[in-house]
Amino acid sequence: MMEKNNGGPAFPGVMTFQKIIEHNGVAHMAGDKELIYLPGMSLRDYFAAHVTEKEIAEIMYDHIIEGDILDLGPVNYSITRQQARYIHADAMLEARDGK
Numbered sequence: 001m002m003e004k005n006n007g008g009p010a011f012p013g014v015m016t017f018q019k020i021i022e023h024n025g026v027a028h029m030a031g032d033k034e035l036i037y038l039p040g041m042s043l044r045d046y047f048a049a050h051v052t053e054k055e056i057a058e059i060m061y062d063h064i065i066e067g068d069i070l071d072l073g074p075v076n077y078s079i080t081r082q083q084a085r086y087i088h089a090d091a092m093l094e095a096r097d098g099k
Helices: 043-049 053-066 074-096
Strands: 013-023 026-038
Touching: 043 074, 053 074
Parallel strands: none
Antiparallel strands: 013 026
16 A cells, blocks of 8 residues: 655654753753654644635535545544545645646
8 A cells, every 4th residue: 555645744853851860959960962853743734734614615515526425424524524634735745746
C-alpha cells in the first residue's frame, strides 16, 4: 500500500533541556544540554485543520453527488467531515507538488 504524502513537518523545532539540581536550597544547572527534535504536526494535518466550513460543505456536496458518500447518519456525519478535511488537504499537497 502506498503511503500518503503528509507534506513533511509543518512546524519542526528543537528544544534544549538541561538537568536542574538543588544544592543547599539553590538550584543549579547540571550536566550537558540535551537537544530534542520536535517534528511538529504534518503539513497535511495543518491543511486539514484550516479547511473552512464552506469548503467542507462543498466537498461533501460534490462527493454526495458523485455517490462516494452515501450514509450521512449521526454517527457517520463526523467521519464524513473528517474525510472532507483530508480530501482538501490532499488537494493542497498535490497543488503544491505541481500534480
